[in-house]
Amino acid sequence: MAEAILFGLAQKMIENLGSQTFQEIGSLWGVKGELEKIKNTVCTIQAVLQDAAEKQSHDHQVKDWLQKLNDAVYDADDLLSEFSTEAMRRRAVSGNKVTKEVRTFFSSSNQLAFRGKMSSKIKAMRQKLNAIAEDRKNFRLEEYHVETNDVRRKREPTHSFVREEKVIGREDDRKAIIDLLLDSNVEENVSVIPIVGIGGLGKTTLAQYVYNDEKLKNCFELKMWVCISDVFELKIIIEKIIASATGYALGNLEIDQLQRQLREKIDRKKYLLVLDDVWNEDREKWLNLRDILMGGSKGSKIIITTRSRLVAKITHTVSPYILKGLSEERSWILFEQVAFSKGQVTNNPTLVTIGREIVKICQGVPLAIMSIGHVLYCKETESEWLLMKNNLLTNVIKRNEIFPILKLSYDNLPSHLKSCFAFCSLFPKDYEMDKDTMIQLWIAQGFIQSSNKNQQLEDTSHGPARCTWLFF
Structure with a gap:
């Protein structure tokens, strides 16, 4: 990048x-x-x-x-x-x-x-x-037409909020997870429910969808959301859980003090904790964290989202929930939502045919569907859509591999959006980015330009911000 x-x-x-x-x-x-x-x-x-x-x-x-x-x-x-x-x-x-x-x-x-x-x-x-x-x-490098920086288009750490209207095809999955959360017929006071699936399937989105469901509003005394990612250090995780539970961070405390604080917060309370994006496959590290979390009252639940079946094996107390791809029709609904402008579907049936073939290649993976759909939204000719389809057929070989699709999506971004996206890679993984601050940094780097003299650069920047945030 x-x-x-x-x-x-x-x-x-x-x-x-x-x-x-x-x-x-x-x-x-x-x-x-x-x-x-x-x-x-x-x-x-x-x-x-x-x-x-x-x-x-x-x-x-x-x-x-x-x-x-x-x-x-x-x-x-x-x-x-x-x-x-x-x-x-x-x-x-x-x-x-x-x-x-x-x-x-x-x-x-x-x-x-x-x-x-x-x-x-x-x-x-x-x-x-x-x-x-x-x-x-x-x-023998091929020359490409250079776009201007004028905006033509109309992994920050995860959080617990998601707009329901943006979630497509996961109603049955949501109901199944909620049933597990409300199930009281379990031996343990604290149950661990892993949601397992390949990258891009929407594990985090499903967890957000469940976390905010009205049925759970009064079922738990305490709800907490923590993004784990690839750093599984006990002290850091405890600090994040306490911050999620209290709304403020505890700095400069020793590990034993943090453990005591966490126990005081969750012991004898019925809580829901989401540990999102867990990669740790070291069972001993998990057991050290689990021992601190077991003080919740009966009915407490921990949701873990992970790509690794081994993570699910070492953490679960109930059978892992294996998340599958969207059905072809639901995949199409999602693609249609992001790839077509108003009226374009009915006006150009050829694009619909090509689009449905592209959806099949994406194999029900929502992130792949959205990434390709957002790229195609800016492309209006049949030849451009066919080129994208052919590139997908050439590059997407492995069934469970989303990265070639994301790379293709990135390659097809307008160049000024590539610059905005690549700039974000300078920050550490899980770094919390404030959109307005990032926009100011983009402007300072000269990535954002506007051909409209009456439009502020900050206003011009919201399009790149939406497109860039899609990849995180």
């Missing part, structure tokens, strides 16, 4: 080099021609980035070329930032008039030296980028 950030950086450079400020100052400082050449070279390189990104996994020479390009583009961006900063400083000093700036610029030997130094640096950078651009010919 690094190529997405590289693409965004290249796009920012192209826009800056084409701006009136760079044109004026470049002309005054005698480097306008060099800047124009750099812009053309970056455009040429940008056009082959997508193909290079796809080939680097099986071609080490392409991977090395991308690394050299990455270093060069960052160096070029730093140089242009230096150029721009000096230009803005001079403009501020001269009262924002270019004519005054000329007199100020030529008034000292230091300024002449700066001009010569900057001119040499820009020329050297242009030559370096040219050499890298020439190397691309060795790999």
Whole structure:
């Protein structure tokens, strides 16, 4: 995904080099021609980035070329930032008039030296980028049409909320899980119910659906939701459970103090705890956590969502609930909801036929259906839909593997959305992202642009935010 950030950086450079400020100052400082050449070279390189990104996994020479390009583009961006900063400083000093700036610029030997130094640096950078651009010919990289950054479209840690109208085809599963939660004919005070299934089936969504059901509203004195992910450390998990139960975090407490706090909170209470996305297959670690949780009163339940049947085996007290894919018809309803604009289904029966074939390839996996559907929403021609179907047939080989579908969805994102998505990968797994803060970071990186002068960048950013959040 690094190529997405590289693409965004290249796009920012192209826009800056084409701006009136760079044109004026470049002309005054005698480097306008060099800047124009750099812009053309970056455009040429940008056009082959997508193909290079796809080939680097099986071609080490392409991977090395991308690394050299990455270093060069960052160096070029730093140089242009230096150029721009000096230009803005001079403009501020001269009262924002270019004519005054000329007199100020030529008034000292230091300024002449700066001009010569900057001119040499820009020329050297242009030559370096040219050499890298020439190397691309060795790999026969295909050029792709470059989209603008204008937004054309109308694993943050999990949480317990989900809108019911967004859940399709899981009514029977919800009822089955609720029946297990309300079952009082069990020996243990605290029962553990694993929900097991491959990635993308909607285990978390189902758990959210159940967690918020009205039937459970008055059945438990205490309800808690914790995202576990790949860090199964007793102290961290206890801290998360306490935070979910109380609404605040307990910092700087020793493990024995935390255990005591948790026991005081849950002992002799009927509670519901969801441990979402559990990967730990170490039975001893689970038993250490389980011993602390067993103090709840009769009827307490723990739901565990996991991809691993071994996790289910070492944790369950009742038979694991094996989550299956959606039926073909329910899969179609979900796909139809995300892939078609209003009226498009009835107006283009050919797209319906292709869409139903794509749904079959997705094999009832909701995340795959939604990912592909959101990509196709932006594509209107039959040829584009057929290309997506053929790519799916080529890349999706294993029945229980969703990652090729997600990778294909990512590859088909508009380039500015790739940049937004890839930027999120800089944060640790399970890092809690605030949408508005992330939008500000995207804007600061130059990933968000708008062709509408009357529209704030923050408003433009909500489309990328919705699309990017889909992948988490």
